[in-house]
Amino acid sequence: MSGLGDTTTTNNITSAGNDGPRVVIRDLVKSYRLGDESIEVLRGLSLSVSAGEIVSIMGPSGSGKTTLLNCISGIDSPDGGEVSIAGKIVDYASERARTNLRRHDIGMVFQFFNLVPTLTVRENVGLPFLISRQKNDDAEERVQKVLEQVGIARRADHRPYQLSGGEMQLASIARALAHRPAAILADEPTGNVNPAVGRCDHENIARRCKIRANRRVARDA
Numbered sequence: 001m002s003g004l005g006d007t008t009t010t011n012n013i014t015s016a017g018n019d020g021p022r023v024v025i026r027d028l029v030k031s032y033r034l035g036d037e038s039i040e041v042l043r044g045l046s047l048s049v050s051a052g053e054i055v056s057i058m059g060p061s062g063s064g065k066t067t068l069l070n071c072i073s074g075i076d077s078p079d080g081g082e083v084s085i086a087g088k089i090v091d092y093a094s095e096r097a098r099t100n101l102r103r104h105d106i107g108m109v110f111q112f113f114n115l116v117p118t119l120t121v122r123e124n125v126g127l128p129f130l131i132s133r134q135k136n137d138d139a140e141e142r143v144q145k146v147l148e149q150v151g152i153a154r155r156a157d158h159r160p161y162q163l164s165g166g167e168m169q170l171a172s173i174a175r176a177l178a179h180r181p182a183a184i185l186a187d188e189p190t191g192n193v194n195p196a197v198g199r200c201d202h203e204n205i206a207r208r209c210k211i212r213a214n215r216r217v218a219r220d221a
C-alpha cells in the first residue's frame with residue numbers, strides 16, 4: 001500500500017481465543033486508471049486478522065485506506081490477490097456473492113455513517129435483517145439489545161437529523177454489529193469529531209467489538 005507501511009498497527013485486545021483468521025488478505029494489488037495516468041494504490045498487501053483482533057490502519061490522505069476496505073468488502077474489485085472472510089474467498093466476479101458477503105459476513109461503519117434519513121434509529125439498526133431477507137425470529141430483540149449495548153437505546157425513535165454527530169456514529173456502529181457479522185470494517189468512523197472525542201470513540205468501538213468477540217467465543221464454546 002502506498003504510504004502506509006510501518007504506520008499500520010495491530011492490537012490484539014482480547015483473550016477471546018483464536019478460532020482461525022477471520023480475514024485473510026493475500027497480495028492485494030489495485031490501481032486506478034485516469035486517462036493516461038495509472039495510480040498505483042495497493043502494491044501486494046497481505047494481512048491476516050484473527051477472531052477478536054482489532055487492526056487499525058493509519059496513513060495520510062490518499063494512501064489507500066478506503067480502497068483497501070472497499071476491496072475487502074467487495075464494493076470495489078482488486079486487480080490481483082485474494083481476500084477471504086470467515087473462510088469464504090470473496091468472489092469478485094459475482095455481484096450477488098459480493099452483495100451476500102456484505103449482507104451476512106461484514107458489518108460496515110461508514111465515514112459519514114450512511115444512515116437512512118427517513119428511518120428511525122431502531123429501523124436503521126434493523127436494516128441488515130430486512131435486507132438479508134432471512135427469517136430472524138430474534139431480530140427485534142437483537143436490535144434492542146445492540147442499541148442498549150452501544151448506548152443509543154434512548155434515541156431509538158429519533159431520525160438521524162434528530163441526533164448529534166456522536167449519536168449518529170453510535171447508531172452506525174449498532175447497525176454494523178446487529179447481524180453478528182464475522183468482521184466489522186470501520187472507515188474513519190471518528191473522522192468528523194475532534195481528536196479527544198475521536199480517541200474515546202475508538203475505545204468505544206474497541207470495547208463493543210471486544211464484547212462481541214468474547215460473547216462469540218462463549219457461544220461457540
Ligand SMILES: Nc1ncnc2c1ncn2[C@@H]1O[C@H](COP(=O)(O)OP(=O)(O)OP(=O)(O)O)[C@@H](O)[C@H]1O
Pocket residue numbers: 032033034039041059060061062063064065066067068
Ligand atoms: N475511482 C477512482 N479513480 C481514480 N483514482 C482514485 C479513485 N478512487 C481513489 N482514487 C485515488 O486512489 C488513492 C487512494 O484513495 P483512498 O480513497 O483509498 O485514500 P484514503 O487513504 O482513504 O484517503 P483519505 O484519508 O483521504 O480518506 C487516492 O490518490 C485517490 O485519488
Ligand SMILES: [Mg+2]
Pocket residue numbers: 065066067187
Ligand atoms: Mg478514505
